[in-house]
Amino acid sequence: MFTSAARSLAGFRSKTHQFAPFIAVLILAACGQASMRVENPRTLPAALGSNAAVYFTVGNLTFTDDTLLGASSDETASLEIHRSALIKPADRAEMEAGGAYHYEAEDAQDEEDKSEMAAEEVSMDMAALASLQIKSGHEIEFEPGYYHLMLIDIKKDLGAGDQFTVILHFEKAGDVVVNVQVVENLD
């Protein structure tokens, strides 16, 4: 249903894309449901007390835009929506306030922005988002170097082959239960 062909490997390009609305309508009609779809939830092994990043693809198959408000898991008391990025100090506050931050330095402007950013001592870092909007008919990749769910201070060791539950909280779709696999390699 979602094509990966259009995805860019470049780290900071938009990873959302839209399939033809009329096809989406046909698919939704055929399936008889409209929902948030989560594919391939996974994380790497991690030790008690450390942090673990959970990756997956989330697609909004509903007819309205929705917002990921947060998530929870029995494995940790604290679970945040994170985004890794080249972050300018001046942008961090905006990013943390509402998830509205988007890094758009691409193509023609790229080189110029890089040198400008170097002067500002920009570094690869991650910041917590208050929420993340997923538009109707779009999908967002949670992947290394980009969005991820961060389990902070996990309560037990996570070994390859283990599974655990994360519950995603959406503004409109409500709670979506996700079964996360602990894998040796992410791909």
Ligand SMILES: [Cu+2]
């Ligand atoms: Cu993180």
